[in-house]
Amino acid sequence: xxxxxxxxxxxxxxxxxxxxxxxxxxxxxxxxxxxxxxxxxxxxxxxxxxxxxxxxxxxxxxxxxxxxxxxxxxxxxxxxxxxxxxxxxxxxxxxxxxxxxxxxxxxxxxxxxxxxxxxxxxxxxxxxxxxxxxxxxxxxxxxxxxxxxxxxxxxxxxxxxxxxxxxxxxxxxxxxxxxxxxxxxxxxxxxxxxxxxxxxxxxxxxxxxxxxxxxxxxxxxxxxxxxxxxxxxxxxxxxxxxxxxxxxxxxxxxxxxxxxxxxxxxxxxxxxxxxxxxxxxxxxxxxxxxxxxxx
Amino acid sequence: xxxxxxxxxxxxxxxxxxxxxxxxxxxxxxxxxxxxxxxxxxxxxxxxxxxxxxxxxxxxx
Numbered sequence: 404x405x406x407x408x409x410x411x412x413x414x415x416x417x418x419x420x421x422x423x424x425x426x427x428x429x430x431x432x433x434x435x436x437x438x439x440x441x442x443x444x445x446x447x448x449x450x451x452x453x454x455x456x457x458x459x460x461x462x463x464x465x466x467x468x469x470x471x472x473x474x475x476x477x478x479x480x481x482x483x484x485x486x487x488x489x490x491x492x493x494x495x496x497x498x499x500x501x502x503x504x505x506x507x508x509x510x511x512x513x514x515x516x517x518x519x520x521x522x523x524x525x526x527x528x529x530x531x532x533x534x535x536x537x538x539x540x541x542x543x544x545x546x547x548x549x550x551x552x553x554x555x556x557x558x559x560x561x562x563x564x565x566x567x568x569x570x571x572x573x574x575x576x577x578x579x580x581x582x583x584x585x586x587x588x589x590x591x592x593x594x595x596x597x598x599x600x601x602x603x604x605x606x607x608x609x610x611x612x613x614x615x616x617x618x619x620x621x622x623x624x625x626x627x628x629x630x631x632x633x634x635x636x637x638x639x640x641x642x643x644x645x646x647x648x649x650x651x652x653x654x655x656x657x658x659x660x661x662x663x664x665x666x667x668x669x670x671x672x673x674x675x676x677x678x679x680x681x682x683x684x685x686x687x688x689x690x691x692x693x694x695x696x697x698x
Numbered sequence: 699x700x701x702x703x704x705x706x707x708x709x710x711x712x713x714x715x716x717x718x719x720x721x722x723x724x725x726x727x728x729x730x731x732x733x734x735x736x737x738x739x740x741x742x743x744x745x746x747x748x749x750x751x752x753x754x755x756x757x758x759x
Contacts, residue, residue, distance in 0.1 A: 556714075556716070559713065559716050559717070559718060560716065560753075561716070562713065562714060562715060562716030563715065563716025563717065563753065563754070564716065565716070566714075566715045566716050567716075567754070567755065607754065607755065608754065611715070611754065615711065615712075615715060618711055619704075619707070619708060619711060622704070622707045622711075623707070643714070644711065644714055644715060647710060647711065647714040648707050648710060648711055651706075651707060651710050652707070655703075655706065656703065669703065670700065670703050670704055670707070671700070672700075672703075673699035673700050673702060673703060675699075677699075677702050677703060677706070678706065679702060679706075
């Protein structure tokens with residue numbers, strides 16, 4: 404119902420943008436070859452826009468397609484896409500003048516099993532943080548699950564068991580990296596062979612190195628779109644690992660990725676009063692260096 | 699100072715993954731603080747030795 408009315412508004416906006424020549428193409432969804440699948444597509448003519456698809460299957464994060472574009476395009480942005488766009492602006496990956504954002508309020512998308520898609524069940528952002536025009540949705544947002552609280556491990560043993568159980572499923576195909584908006588490096592650290600971070604076979608150590616490394620590279624940058632878990636062919640539930648740091652960035656540094664394109668990311672800034680828990684010479688340490696602690 | 703935030707987050711990540719955060723250490727030592735450098739190195743070595751090999755299973759080595 405609300406998707407239908409949003410869809411016609413999106414198509415009208417898109418048609419006008421193409422007719423006025425404001426943009427060369429509109430990036431949105433079309434029906435995929437498999438029934439019930441929505442695939443990203445650049446629409447270039449008013450007629451083709453009739454094929455625009457906007458329903459609960461439009462889960463992909465479209466922002467990823469913007470980084471290689473040289474021409475001005477409009478993008479249909481859910482809150483998570485808009486947060487990714489905001490992060491691209493923060494990290495100077497795209498030019499704001501080259502993007503026209505059609506923000507769409509989103510009540511959450513549905514996975515193939517009919518359940519909320521990964522990311523949607525915990526999502527608390529219903530309205531895109533940045534947009535040029537907003538298409539409203541009257542439905543209430545889904546977000547009521549607390550991913551961090553669910554299955555909280557009590558000690559290091561349990562944490563390691565949980566992590567290794569997920570890692571057993573991983574086949575190191577790097578699809579999560581390909582799907583992630585934040586992984587746009589031309590050469591990923593795992594593809595480098597000097598030094599050889601990840602040997603060319605599937606080993607628990609390699610898998611752990613990859614996922615821990617990726618989690619650190621996403622520290623304070625994850626926009627919680629859930630693309631990694633949706634893309635995973637083996638069903639690895641990896642988001643909890645990154646979610647932990649995302650939550651910590653909010654808790655310690657008051658930073659939420661992609662909510663404000665003018666804000667400096669949490670790990671590209673510092674404050675003299677930042678805590679030093681667990682450091683040598685840190686505030687909770689019984690280190691021999693305490694007496695020589697520098698001011 | 700940037701590193702402080704990174705290491706704070708890294709330590710939390712290691713706890714979440716079930717790896718003892720005491721396996722990594724971070725502190726500031728000036729080039730003129732030779733004795734402090736030595737004591738830091740000794741302390742780190744001692745702590746890591748005490749922890750022993752990690753309990754990660756399924757690796758080749």
